Amino acid sequence: MNMPRIAATPVILVIAGAMMSGCAAGATSAPTRVPVPDVASTGESAIACVELHDALPGWSVDPTLSPGPGTPSEAAVRAGGTGCVLTKGDTHLLIGVAHPDETSASALQDYFRSNGLISEKALGDTAYFDPSTGDAEIFDHGRWITVVSDSFASPADAEAVIAAIEGVVSAHD
Numbered sequence: 001m002n003m004p005r006i007a008a009t010p011v012i013l014v015i016a017g018a019m020m021s022g023c024a025a026g027a028t029s030a031p032t033r034v035p036v037p038d039v040a041s042t043g044e045s046a047i048a049c050v051e052l053h054d055a056l057p058g059w060s061v062d063p064t065l066s067p068g069p070g071t072p073s074e075a076a077v078r079a080g081g082t083g084c085v086l087t088k089g090d091t092h093l094l095i096g097v098a099h100p101d102e103t104s105a106s107a108l109q110d111y112f113r114s115n116g117l118i119s120e121k122a123l124g125d126t127a128y129f130d131p132s133t134g135d136a137e138i139f140d141h142g143r144w145i146t147v148v149s150d151s152f153a154s155p156a157d158a159e160a161v162i163a164a165i166e167g168v169v170s171a172h173d
Helices: 003-022 049-055 072-078 102-114 155-172
Strands: 082-088 091-098 127-130 135-140 143-149
Touching (some): 049 082, 049 155, 072 082, 091 155, 102 135, 143 155
Antiparallel strands (some): 127 135, 135 143
């Protein structure tokens, strides 16, 4: 192996590890920010990952991955909601859906603002987005939809995915 390849290999491994930090094989991934606070729920979600997958052509459910500890989608699962990891090639999509009570929804919004997400009206009246992490958080009609992808550089990148997820969620309300 020549020297440029030897030097590039650790860099590639670090980049790949950073991209996977939001999902875990099993449950051993380390969160990249302060874990999402606990969420009190107003009811459990009956949405299955296969329903979200069906609404998102081109994506595949990866049964070997689950939302990583400390991620928004894992917090949604802890609150009785749904959490899924979908893939398209090397791109990951972490989805969470939950029904937080009013106090938890307010605390979550404060949490996301304090972690650098900005209000993004293009995604909803009470929605937040972080272009550096591809993190979109939507609070609407007593539900919380979290969508994080390494393919979301702008809110426009997330709009079609969020609309598809909202269609599935609305069918369950």
